[in-house]
Amino acid sequence: MADINANYLNLRSSYLFSEIAARVAAHAAKNPDQKIIRLGIGDVTQPLVPSVIKALQDAVNEQSTAAGFKGYGPEQGYDFLREAIVKDSYPGLGIGADEIFVSDGAKCDVGNFQELFATGCKVAITDPVYPVYADANVMAGRGGAPDGSGRFAGMIYLPCTAENGFVPELPKEKPDLIYLCYPNNPTGTVLTRDQLKVWVDYARKNDAIIFYDSAYECFIREPGIPHSIYEVDGAREVAVEFRSYSKTAGFTGLRCGYAVVPKTVTGKAPDGSRVALNTLWNRRQTTKYNGCPYIVQRAAEAVHSAQGKKEVTAVVEGYLANSKLIKNAFEKMGLTVVGGTNAPYVWVKVPMNSWDFFTLLLEKAGVVGTPGAGFGPSGQEYFRLTGFGSPENTREAIERLRSLKL
Ligand code: PLP
Numbered sequence: 428m429a430d431i432n433a434n435y436l437n438l439r440s441s442y443l444f445s446e447i448a449a450r451v452a453a454h455a456a457k458n459p460d461q462k463i464i465r466l467g468i469g470d471v472t473q474p475l476v477p478s479v480i481k482a483l484q485d486a487v488n489e490q491s492t493a494a495g496f497k498g499y500g501p502e503q504g505y506d507f508l509r510e511a512i513v514k515d516s517y518p519g520l521g522i523g524a525d526e527i528f529v530s531d532g533a534k535c536d537v538g539n540f541q542e543l544f545a546t547g548c549k550v551a552i553t554d555p556v557y558p559v560y561a562d563a564n565v566m567a568g569r570g571g572a573p574d575g576s577g578r579f580a581g582m583i584y585l586p587c588t589a590e591n592g593f594v595p596e597l598p599k600e601k602p603d604l605i606y607l608c609y610p611n612n613p614t615g616t617v618l619t620r621d622q623l624k625v626w627v628d629y630a631r632k633n634d635a636i637i638f639y640d641s642a643y644e645c646f647i648r649e650p651g652i653p654h655s656i657y658e659v660d661g662a663r664e665v666a667v668e669f670r671s672y673s674k675t676a677g678f679t680g681l682r683c684g685y686a687v688v689p690k691t692v693t694g695k696a697p698d699g700s701r702v703a704l705n706t707l708w709n710r711r712q713t714t715k716y717n718g719c720p721y722i723v724q725r726a727a728e729a730v731h732s733a734q735g736k737k738e739v740t741a742v743v744e745g746y747l748a749n750s751k752l753i754k755n756a757f758e759k760m761g762l763t764v765v766g767g768t769n770a771p772y773v774w775v776k777v778p779m780n781s782w783d784f785f786t787l788l789l790e791k792a793g794v795v796g797t798p799g800a801g802f803g804p805s806g807q808e809y810f811r812l813t814g815f816g817s818p819e820n821t822r823e824a825i826e827r828l829r830s831l832k833l
Contacts, residue, residue: 434568437579443558443801444468447785454789463789464824466753466812467797469612469771471677473745473817475726476738479676482729486722497721502713504529504685508724512685515731516670520657526689526705528712529727531719533642533671533684537606538563539715540638540667540686543707544604544694551583551602553595555613555802555809557640560606577804586805587614589776593765594622601633607656608640610647613802613811614774615750615766617652623659630665636692636704637666642684645675645743647769655687663689667704674746674771674815676730676739683719683727746771749821750814756825757812760833771814774799778833784810792827 447467455463475483489495503509509524530536538559541550546568552560561579564570571581578584583602585595593616595607607626609618630637639656647654656662668687672678688708693701719727729735747768754767757775767773777784781798788794788810799806816824 432566434566434570437565437570437572438562439573439577443797446801447795447797450785451789451795458793461793462823463793463795464816464820464827465795466816466821466824467795469674469813469815470679471674471746471815473677473742475677475681476735476742478729478732478735478738479726482725482735483722486725490722500718500721500724502716502718503527503709504719505721505724508728511728511731515736517655517657517687520655521663522657522687522689526687528686528688528708529719529724530684530686530712530716531682531723532673532678533640533669534559536669536684536686537638537640539711540669540708541567541569541604542711543704544636548603549581549583549601551585551598551605553606553608553611554578554584554586554804555799555806556606557608557612558802560608560638560640564604577800584803587611587616588805589763593774594618595626597625597629602635604636604638605630606638606640608642609653610641610643610770611766611772612643612770613772613797613799613806613809615768615770615772616774617647617649617769619651620653620659623653623656627656627659627662627665631661634695635665636694637662639666639668641668642671643674643770643772644670645739646747646771648747649769652769657687657689663691665692667692667708672727672730675743676727676735677742678723678727681723681726683723745818746814748814749816749818752821752825753812753814756828760828760831762833767814773812773814775810775812777808777810779808781807781810788828788831792824792831794824794827 509527550564570579574580583598587593644654656666671684688705690705692704750767753773754764757764763776765774781800785798797811799809
């Protein structure tokens with residue numbers, strides 16, 4: 428009998444953004460003349476920069492010649508990109524090109540990497556959280572059943588609230604796998620080097636692995652905030668890091684990201700011996716993945732060039748300017764806001780339940796945001812907005828917010 432993986436039945440039935448889309452569609456059907464401004468979903472809106480387009484075009488043209496044609500590529504990524512990543516993003520951090528695994532984005536990597544670990548491993552995630560970490564572990568049987576509050580009974584939660592300054596505290600129960608995301612989605616907050624060191628030291632002491640998602644690293648502007656976990660001493664023994672070109676360079680449709688898996692990070696085999704995660708991830712990727720397209724990897728390489736960096740930084744600056752406008756607008760309304768300065772996300776404390784605030788904003792202003800409750804119970808009275816809209820739409824949304832009576 429084809430019994431299904433019953434863990435899937437533990438997942439919450441509706442993915443957050445489908446629920447939002449359904450509610451927006453219902454509102455739009457009732458109000459066909461209203462222009463709806465979407466500041467909720469984390470997709471970019473600006474086109475690919477000229478350096479990326481040129482690299483794509485050149486790579487496409489190469490495919491028309493026998494000499495330039497590329498078939499299957501290395502599953503781990505082409506050396507030209509792995510080397511560009513090491514040189515540009517990890518200088519002086521002791522990371523080698525054979526510790527970089529190029530993929531078609533960070534979502535699959537953060538979702539798939541848990542496969543290397545036993546079902547019995549205890550997983551810690553923040554609350555609120557990017558839902559993929561939780562759901563991937565629920566599918567693998569590590570989440571247990573939903574407990575009715577928006578959490579899963581088998582996971583360890585690290586609340587990030589105003590009370591702890593949105594900095595997760597060390598858990599009482601010992602986790603084996605710890606997901607950290609900084610700059611954070613959804614709160615837009617960052618960790619200082621000392622705050623991150625607490626977690627690296629904890630992982631070393633407790634033989635835990637940190638999954639460090641730095642998909643929003645390019646938004647960091649404050650000096651002293653670590654861009655990579657490997658800036659912290661000892662992280663090369665306990666952390667894998669995930670990065671993405673999605674928000675860095677507008678690749679949400681093109682698809683490219685990578686995992687950094689230092690050879691020094693190990694897990695424990697049943698006989699007590701240590702096994703390098705780099706070897707296991709290589710085995711996993713070569714078995715289940717056939718590599719990111721050559722033309723996309725050439726485009727990603729262009730992001731690391733001097734000109735490419737200049738161009739993508741200008742786009743990111745535009746998104747950050749939007750985030751700051753949103754942050755200021757809500758602060759002027761008397762609300763407490765975090766994020767928006769080292770991240771595209773603005774996390775607003777709202778004076779009601781987050782879904783009620785969603786409805787209010789949609790109905791009274793035609794602006795779509797994301798209810799914090801969708802990221803976990805600690806987001807119940809928060810609302811996430813993003814700087815990824817166009818400057819015009821962001822300004823228009825802010826004008827509409829000004830007339831809102833809370
Ligand atoms: N990690 C975080 C925290 C994200 O917010 C997202 C996308 O929104 C991703 C990973 C996925 O990135 P990618 O587009 O590279 O799959």
